[in-house]
Amino acid sequence: MSDADNxxxxxxxxxxxxxxxxLTAGQALNVLAILGIDGSSGDTVSVGMNVPSDRLGAKxxxxxxxxxxxxxxxxxxxxxAPDATINIVREYDVIDKHRVERTDEVTGVLTCPxxxxxxxxxxxxxxxxxxxxxxxxxxYCGTIVHEDLATLINT
Amino acid sequence: MRTEHVITAKxxxxxxxxxxxDRAAALEAAETSAIDRHPDAVLALLFFEPSTRTRMxxxxxxxxxxxxxxxxxxxxxxxxxxxxxLADTVRVVAGYADAIVLRHPSQGAAKMASEFVDVPVINAxxxxxxxxTQTLLDLYTIRKHVGLDDLTIGIMGxxxxxxxxxxxxxxxTQFEATQHFISPESLAIPAGVRYDLEEAxxxxxxxxxxxxxxxxLDLLYVTRIQRERFPDESEYRAVAGEYGIDLDTLASAAxxxxxxxxxxxxxxxxxxxxxxxxxxxxxxxHNGIPVRMALLDQVL
Numbered sequence: 001m002s003d004a005d006n007x008x009x010x011x012x013x014x015x016x017x018x019x020x021x022x023l024t025a026g027q028a029l030n031v032l033a034i035l036g037i038d039g040s041s042g043d044t045v046s047v048g049m050n051v052p053s054d055r056l057g058a059k060x061x062x063x064x065x066x067x068x069x070x071x072x073x074x075x076x077x078x079x080x081a082p083d084a085t086i087n088i089v090r091e092y093d094v095i096d097k098h099r100v101e102r103t104d105e106v107t108g109v110l111t112c113p114x115x116x117x118x119x120x121x122x123x124x125x126x127x128x129x130x131x132x133x134x135x136x137x138x139x140y141c142g143t144i145v146h147e148d149l150a151t152l153i154n155t
Numbered sequence: 156m157r158t159e160h161v162i163t164a165k166x167x168x169x170x171x172x173x174x175x176x177d178r179a180a181a182l183e184a185a186e187t188s189a190i191d192r193h194p195d196a197v198l199a200l201l202f203f204e205p206s207t208r209t210r211m212x213x214x215x216x217x218x219x220x221x222x223x224x225x226x227x228x229x230x231x232x233x234x235x236x237x238x239x240x241l242a243d244t245v246r247v248v249a250g251y252a253d254a255i256v257l258r259h260p261s262q263g264a265a266k267m268a269s270e271f272v273d274v275p276v277i278n279a280x281x282x283x284x285x286x287x288t289q290t291l292l293d294l295y296t297i298r299k300h301v302g303l304d305d306l307t308i309g310i311m312g313x314x315x316x317x318x319x320x321x322x323x324x325x326x327x328t329q330f331e332a333t334q335h336f337i338s339p340e341s342l343a344i345p346a347g348v349r350y351d352l353e354e355a356x357x358x359x360x361x362x363x364x365x366x367x368x369x370x371x372l373d374l375l376y377v378t379r380i381q382r383e384r385f386p387d388e389s390e391y392r393a394v395a396g397e398y399g400i401d402l403d404t405l406a407s408a409a410x411x412x413x414x415x416x417x418x419x420x421x422x423x424x425x426x427x428x429x430x431x432x433x434x435x436x437x438x439x440x441h442n443g444i445p446v447r448m449a450l451l452d453q454v455l
Contacts, residue, residue: 116283118264122240141284143262
């Protein structure tokens with residue numbers, strides 16, 4: 001093992017799963033929360049935070065074994081980590097690599113922070129948020145949220 | 156045909172509004188009865204919150220169009236008390252009626268209800284959200300007395316929770332009105348409504364006291380400051396006193412100033428003001444009939 005290797009953390013490749021790269025620094029744990037990943041499944045999860053990045057200065061990176069993201073999860077990811085890239089890995093090969101895309105609407109993933117909103121009642125309705133230039137807006141009650149979107153994620 | 160729901164004032168364009176107001180004016184002026192317009196129509200009145208004017212005026216409006224209304228009665232005596240969801244309730248009622256008038260304490264209730272039924276849903280108030288049919292009768296009243304062009308309006312009181320205010324302010328952007336909001340900071344227009352106003356390019360200014368702006372106003376729209384919004388009685392009294400109007404307050408007002416209020420009022424307008432030419436709030440309430448007739452005539 002070379003000297004350089006001794007000074008670097010080795011994170012092994014995953015066999016099947018997702019690598020989420022170029023996350024906004026500090027968002028890795030929120031992204032894990034979106035995915036509902038707490039380690040209890042026993043699958044390997046590697047978390048890198050504030051990793052030096054040419055493009056972002058600092059970034060977070062996640063390697064999640066045994067899990068591929070749904071479209072709704074990617075939508076929310078685009079809100080809190082707009083520069084993220086998603087690599088789907090099967091049998092150690094990256095079979096699909098794409099950047100998240102900004103979406104017009106996010107359905108069913110965020111909770112409306114306005115208690116009297118109908119989506120917080122006991123009704124068979126999924127939340128829907130329109131994506132604004134800065135923040136999101138509940139389609140039902142009109143409440144606008146600019147910050148801390150990660151705290152609204154259904155877990 | 157696409158079902159025509161009436162959920163928020165954001166859905167109104169100027170031409171839509173004028174169509175309803177013109178129809179209301181024709182109905183009001185008509186010498187002949189409108190009783191043959193909708194003889195088989197059944198209107199469901201679903202009120203999950205108290206209502207006097209809105210419920211009674213919709214009831215009268217459908218009857219004057221020849222139709223009938225059905226009501227669920229008190230929440231306690233209905234299936235709601237058994238835990239039925241609003242979505243289920245409206246799906247059932249949509250099978251009994253040609254349109255549903257809904258008042259509910261949750262914001263967005265009418266919007267959600269409209270997604271479950273294929274009869275028109277008319278929002279008669281969704282918590283602190285919107286009250287678009289009140290806005291139509293407000294606009295009808297304004298057009299009749301002051302005119303909707305070049306309007307300078309002051310909107311005073313509880314602008315945060317006042318749903319009539321939210322709908323009115325948004326609709327007035329269609330007429331390029333100059334809007335002055337007068338309220339304590341804690342009851343200012345909420346961010347969501349402000350966003351819509353700014354997006355529509357509205358001319359809006361915030362004020363803490365009425366006297367700053369009163370002489371410039373053509374119209375003053377007063378709303379009730381609700382006791383339950385304050386942590387204690389003394390704080391409520393202080394604010395309510397500051398935003399009440401009486402004959403002394405009106406000394407600096409223009410002669411042509413007209414005062415509206417969605418009612419009920421508590422202490423906001425001294426009864427002595429009722430006798431002046433400024434007061435048009437009772438006529439405003441009466442206008443609920445022709446305007447709701449016009450709206451029902453359109454959606455049924």
